[in-house]
Amino acid sequence: MSLLELEDVHTYYGESHILQGVDMTVEEGSVVALIGRNGVGKTTTLRTVLQLTPPREGTVTYRGEDVTGEPTHEVADRGIGWVPEDRRMFGYLTVEENLRVSVGPDQDFEAVRDDMFDLFPDLERFREKEARNLSGGQQQMLAIARGMVGDNDLLLVDEPSEGLAPLIVEQVVEALREASAETTMVLVEQNFPLAMDLADQFYLLDHGTVVESGSTEGVTAEDEMIRRYLSA
Amino acid sequence: MMGLLSHAVVDAPLFADAVGRFFQPDTLARILIEGLGKAAIYFIIAIGLTLVFGLMGILNFAHGAFAMVGAYLGGILMVVALSSTSGAFTRIVFFIVVVAVIFALMTAVGSALEIGLVRPIYDRTPMYQILLTFGVGLILEELARIIASSQGIQPEPTWTAARDTIPGFLSAPSEIIQGLFGTNIRGFYMFAIAAGILLAGAVWLFLNRTLYGLYIRAGSEDPEMVEALGVDVRKAFTVVFGLGTGLAAVGGVFLMWDPNWGPSVMLNLDVLLYAFVVVVIGGLGSFKGTLIAAVIVGIADSFTTWLFNTGIVAFSGLPEVTIFLLLVIALIVRPQGLYGVEEVGGH
Numbered sequence: 001m002s003l004l005e006l007e008d009v010h011t012y013y014g015e016s017h018i019l020q021g022v023d024m025t026v027e028e029g030s031v032v033a034l035i036g037r038n039g040v041g042k043t044t045t046l047r048t049v050l051q052l053t054p055p056r057e058g059t060v061t062y063r064g065e066d067v068t069g070e071p072t073h074e075v076a077d078r079g080i081g082w083v084p085e086d087r088r089m090f091g092y093l094t095v096e097e098n099l100r101v102s103v104g105p106d107q108d109f110e111a112v113r114d115d116m117f118d119l120f121p122d123l124e125r126f127r128e129k130e131a132r133n134l135s136g137g138q139q140q141m142l143a144i145a146r147g148m149v150g151d152n153d154l155l156l157v158d159e160p161s162e163g164l165a166p167l168i169v170e171q172v173v174e175a176l177r178e179a180s181a182e183t184t185m186v187l188v189e190q191n192f193p194l195a196m197d198l199a200d201q202f203y204l205l206d207h208g209t210v211v212e213s214g215s216t217e218g219v220t221a222e223d224e225m226i227r228r229y230l231s232a
Numbered sequence: 233m234m235g236l237l238s239h240a241v242v243d244a245p246l247f248a249d250a251v252g253r254f255f256q257p258d259t260l261a262r263i264l265i266e267g268l269g270k271a272a273i274y275f276i277i278a279i280g281l282t283l284v285f286g287l288m289g290i291l292n293f294a295h296g297a298f299a300m301v302g303a304y305l306g307g308i309l310m311v312v313a314l315s316s317t318s319g320a321f322t323r324i325v326f327f328i329v330v331v332a333v334i335f336a337l338m339t340a341v342g343s344a345l346e347i348g349l350v351r352p353i354y355d356r357t358p359m360y361q362i363l364l365t366f367g368v369g370l371i372l373e374e375l376a377r378i379i380a381s382s383q384g385i386q387p388e389p390t391w392t393a394a395r396d397t398i399p400g401f402l403s404a405p406s407e408i409i410q411g412l413f414g415t416n417i418r419g420f421y422m423f424a425i426a427a428g429i430l431l432a433g434a435v436w437l438f439l440n441r442t443l444y445g446l447y448i449r450a451g452s453e454d455p456e457m458v459e460a461l462g463v464d465v466r467k468a469f470t471v472v473f474g475l476g477t478g479l480a481a482v483g484g485v486f487l488m489w490d491p492n493w494g495p496s497v498m499l500n501l502d503v504l505l506y507a508f509v510v511v512v513i514g515g516l517g518s519f520k521g522t523l524i525a526a527v528i529v530g531i532a533d534s535f536t537t538w539l540f541n542t543g544i545v546a547f548s549g550l551p552e553v554t555i556f557l558l559l560v561i562a563l564i565v566r567p568q569g570l571y572g573v574e575e576v577g578g579h
Contacts, residue, residue: 050460076462088457090450101450102461105443150462 001064003028003154003184004049009058011041011048018044019055020208026154026201031185033199033216035192037230040205042188043085046156049186050082051075062154077104081147081183085158087139091132095123095142098131102150116145119178137168144175148183155179158188173198192221192230204229250544261413263534269421271530272428273493276486277503278510278522279435280479286452286517287472290350290361296504297369298477302338302484303495304376306330307394310488320399327397331485335478342477346470373500380497391495398489420489427486432523435479439519448472452517480507509555513562515572524570529555 004026011019019041026032034042047053049060051072059068067075076082081102090098099116103109117124120141126134131142140160147155160176161169169191176198179185189195195202196216204212206229219226253259281295309330314323345368353360385391401407402423405416439445447468451458459465483503487493493502510529514521536551547553562569 052456052460071464071466072456072459073462073464076460082460084457084460088454090453090457092453093446093450097446097450100443100446101458101463104462146461 002026002061003063004186005059005061006045006049007059007061009045009048009055009060011044011053011055013044013053018208019048021058022048022205022208022210024203024210024213026184026186028153028184030201031180031187031199033195033202034186034188034205035195035202035230036205038190041208042205043158044208045205046082046158046186046188049075049156050080076150079151079153081150081152081155083140083143083147083155083157083160085162085188087143089131089134089139089142092130094128094130095134096127098142098146099149102146104150107151112149116149119148120145120175135168136164137171140164140168140172141175144172144179148179153184155183155185156188157185159190160187161189161191161194169194192226196220250539250542253542254538258413258415259538261409262415262417263531263538265409265413265417265425266421266537267531267534268428268527269417269424269530270533271527272421272424273483273486273490274506274510274529275428275523275526276424276431277480277483278507278514278526279431279519280476280483281507282511282514282517282519282522283435283448283472283479284476285511286519287448287455288469289358290365290473291358292473292476293362293366293504294345294369294372295365295476295480295507296500296502297372298338298342298480299484299487299503299507300376300495300497300499301372302334302481303394303488303493303499304380304391304484305334305337305481306485306488307391307397307495309333310397311393314397320401323397323399327485327489331482334481334485338481339474339478341474343470343474345477346473350473351466351469369500369504373497376500377497394488395491395494402489403491418491420491424486424490428526431479431482435519444468444471506555509559512559512569515569518569518571521569521571529558532558 002025004024006022006024009019009022010017022041022045024032024045034045036042044053048055051060051067051070054069059066061067062075062078062080067078090101093101096113099113100109103112117127122138123142123145126138131139134142144155144157144160147157157176160172164172173194176185176187180198187195187199196219199216202213202216202219203210204225211229212225221227221230277299280298281292284290284292284295310326313326349364349368350361353364380391385393398420402419404419406419406422409415409417409422439449447458447463451463451465451468455465480503484499487499487503488495493499510525511522513528514523514525532554533551536545536554539545540548540550
């Protein structure tokens with residue numbers, strides 16, 4: 001049984017038909033990259049998984065259970081974390097409080113938090129700092145940590161390298177690599193080499209449909225298919 | 233124009249005398265303590281409004297009506313339960329019980345209103361929320377008017393029987409303040425300061441030391457993100473709207489004893505107006521801003537009231553004009569308020 005399956009998913013924003021029959025399968029323990037040009041529906045796919053933008057047609061299945069139309073908080077509670085584009089920190093909350101929001105009342109917050117601090121030592125130094133005062137790279141680390149806590153088995157990561165300096169991107173990639181050792185991941189990333197470096201599988205989207213998928217092994221930016229769909 | 237000014241502002245020798253009196257310790261103490269007492273009342277009536285806007289992005293135009301209901305319900309309970317022979321201790325204890333009962337009752341009512349009326353229109357424009365809550369306020373006001381008239385409580389401006397349930401030591405000048413500063417300040421203002429501090433502390437603890445408070449603070453920045461982290465934001469909306477309603481009603485119970493207010497159908501619009509002034513100056517949705525704005529407005533109110541009482545300004549509406557002038561200045565200089573963020577709440 002796959003961890004996550006999308007079957008013939010159609011999602012709209014108002015009358016705009018964004019996802020036009022997306023099929024996707026994510027196996028437990030894998031890292032799946034969603035690639036494609038701007039506006040092809042990558043972020044919408046992640047939002048659809050979380051039911052933030054529920055599909056009008058098709059089904060989303062998590063651990064074999066249909067979650068289509070479920071309230072977002074219930075879907076998230078099943079073990080799906082989200083690292084959104086632009087990070088969306090709670091700027092007036094401290095680093096620790098940002099993590100606390102993700103952890104359920106029945107979980108041992110101190111233990112979960114310490115695990116995250118082991119993984120991202122920088123965060124421990126700034127634990128009492130408000131998130132709005134962190135650098136872009138630190139905020140991205142916090143966003144990843146916030147997505148991972150809460151017993152999450154699947155992490156949806158949207159454009160983690162966007163707007164970051166190259167040196168910081170390297171740190172974020174390292175953080176994602178460490179995170180991928182602990183959780184399954186769906187990664188939306190414009191930086192093609194970075195996506196291929198991190199992912200085992202890829203789905204190439206164009207105009208709201210999957211036009212190609214498979215193993216990332218041996219796939220390069222020079223491939224005809226990649227050049228056709230990713231070139232501006 | 234000159235004629236108006238000559239009526240409003242008194243002679244220069246009196247002005248100099250008033251300035252001299254201002255710097256007397258008893259005057260400064262009076263302005264400060266009475267100002268803080270008024271600030272406590274402004275804070276109590278405004279905090280619910282700012283909480284609801286902070287998380288939900290809803291301008292609750294029924295807020296004043298909830299305070300009015302609190303004032304009348306408090307009055308009914310106090311008048312029915314107390315007799316003219318009830319002692320001061322009994323009156324204070326009963327007042328605290330009434331505050332607790334009305335808070336619980338109105339929190340439940342507010343939660344039910346959120347589920348039944350407000351929730352179905354979250355996805356519509358803010359105008360729907362304004363019209364709905366304003367309509368609820370008008371309905372409650374008319375209901376209060378009908379019931380008060382039928383019971384012979386109105387048409388007098390305020391329901392004096394309810395206001396007279398205040399113990400004598402709170403309606404009379406405080407002996408402690410008299411002894412310390414040699415000035416006469418109603419005991420009620422000391423009571424209001426204590427209650428305001430307690431309430432501010434309780435709300436602060438709720439927001440900063442409980443998990444639900446954390447969800448509310450996070451939700452006031454980005455409710456969708458909070459939902460995506462596994463928190464049922466709709467439930468938080470219900471809790472906050474309920475708490476906002478309960479706090480408004482508690483404010484009403486205090487106004488029942490306030491010498492400047494008292495139970496009246498006019499509370500609907502008056503409370504709404506002053507609560508809005510405080511939260512706009514402080515910054516919509518900001519706890520700290522509401523607290524500081526309440527102090528600014530309270531001190532300004534107290535100072536201008538003193539100016540009128542000493543005769544330096546003969547215009548009785550000076551406190552109101554000053555408070556709304558502060559609002560205008562805030563809107564021009566810092567439209568988001570002292571501690572407001574440019575965008576807050578929303579769905």
